[in-house]
Amino acid sequence: MAANAQGIAVGAAMENFSLPDITGKMQTLDGLKGKNGSVVVFLSAQCPVVKAYNERINLIAADYAAKGITFIGINSNSTETLDFVKSDAAIVGYKFPLLIDKGNVFADKLGAAVTPEVYYLDAKNALLYHGAIDNDRSGKVITDQYLRTAFDSSLAGKKIERTKANAFGCSIKRVAK
Amino acid sequence: MFKFSKFLARATTCAALAFVFCGIGFAQGKPSTRKTVKSAKVGSTTVSKVTQINIDGLKKLLKPSGRPLLINFWATWCDPCREEFPDLVRLDAAYKGKIDFITVSLDDLADINTSVPKFLAEMKAEMPAYLLKTPDESAAITMVSKDWKGNLPLTILFNSAGEITYSRNGLVKYDVATAEIDKLLTTTTLPN
Numbered sequence A: 001m002a003a004n005a006q007g008i009a010v011g012a013a014m015e016n017f018s019l020p021d022i023t024g025k026m027q028t029l030d031g032l033k034g035k036n037g038s039v040v041v042f043l044s045a046q047c048p049v050v051k052a053y054n055e056r057i058n059l060i061a062a063d064y065a066a067k068g069i070t071f072i073g074i075n076s077n078s079t080e081t082l083d084f085v086k087s088d089a090a091i092v093g094y095k096f097p098l099l100i101d102k103g104n105v106f107a108d109k110l111g112a113a114v115t116p117e118v119y120y121l122d123a124k125n126a127l128l129y130h131g132a133i134d135n136d137r138s139g140k141v142i143t144d145q146y147l148r149t150a151f152d153s154s155l156a157g158k159k160i161e162r163t164k165a166n167a168f169g170c171s172i173k174r175v176a177k
Numbered sequence B: 001m002f003k004f005s006k007f008l009a010r011a012t013t014c015a016a017l018a019f020v021f022c023g024i025g026f027a028q029g030k031p032s033t034r035k036t037v038k039s040a041k042v043g044s045t046t047v048s049k050v051t052q053i054n055i056d057g058l059k060k061l062l063k064p065s066g067r068p069l070l071i072n073f074w075a076t077w078c079d080p081c082r083e084e085f086p087d088l089v090r091l092d093a094a095y096k097g098k099i100d101f102i103t104v105s106l107d108d109l110a111d112i113n114t115s116v117p118k119f120l121a122e123m124k125a126e127m128p129a130y131l132l133k134t135p136d137e138s139a140a141i142t143m144v145s146k147d148w149k150g151n152l153p154l155t156i157l158f159n160s161a162g163e164i165t166y167s168r169n170g171l172v173k174y175d176v177a178t179a180e181i182d183k184l185l186t187t188t189t190l191p192n
Helices: A048-065 A082-092 A102-110 A146-155 B004-021 B055-062 B079-095 B115-123 B137-144 B174-186
Strands: A018-020 A026-028 A037-043 A069-075 A098-100 A117-121 A127-131 A169-171 B039-042 B045-048 B050-053 B069-074 B100-105 B129-132 B154-158 B164-168
Touching (some): A018 A098, A117 A146, B055 B100, B079 B115, B154 B174, B164 B174
Parallel strands (some): B050 B129
Antiparallel strands (some): A117 A127
């Protein structure tokens, strides 16, 4: 679990990064973030858990785009070709840019390990919440909306009570080293 | 007209179903032993017994029992989990009676009588099988290992004192796993 041991602590600032999107255009965190922050979400074109979450992710992204929080999708899976990722993104219809992390360099830097896995950053790129989107993969019996609750607390100027929550998901498929 | 043969066939099927599923949903928190029956014939299909556990059940399973414990966390929706299962079955066969080996599925509860036992039966898996259902997966993940984020598969080896001596977060490597288990067994005194 070496990759999981690294990472960024809640409260620490994420460095600005630059990655190509699925069209090949370079994008940066500072260029994509909203006035009230951003969410870096690790995705996969193949992972069934991500597929189960895609509709929810798009809904949350749409709800909070209007409140100044933007989503940035990242695909770090070495097993997924660009064509596969592009075709899946077209089917899903992500409402936000999807960036390619070739060689999983960015995932390694953050210690990201799961899909889906989110990093919610404030306007200064400080990490406010890290981990799962909610507490039910199936979406049928969600009793804790971790990410939405973190957004709402932050936007209301309140303390985020739960800043970290893990959930079972797919492994980011890393390149062999 | 009463047909005894049909009655007998139905009675046999009902008894087999009750035998297989009676423990499901009622055995939360109660770890099984390796003597537990793991599969039975229902009609022409062999299905494996999968026991539902909650976080308390997981805690009990993780409690040291005096000998090494190997746990594999998996799900039918996880490609590498399915891919590595034949190696897990080989490990179970190689170390039966020397270590405890259990599997914990993270599938939906709805799959506990269907896709999960079906897959285990296809794999001819004889390890005690559990399915974890908890509203706080984060707590369960941390309970297993503070370094784990919940990505599957995870195969983790505990010594007889409950300390992690080896873990593989990804496709298990059979030779590495056997070397780690062998190393642990050479330093372990099994209980009588």
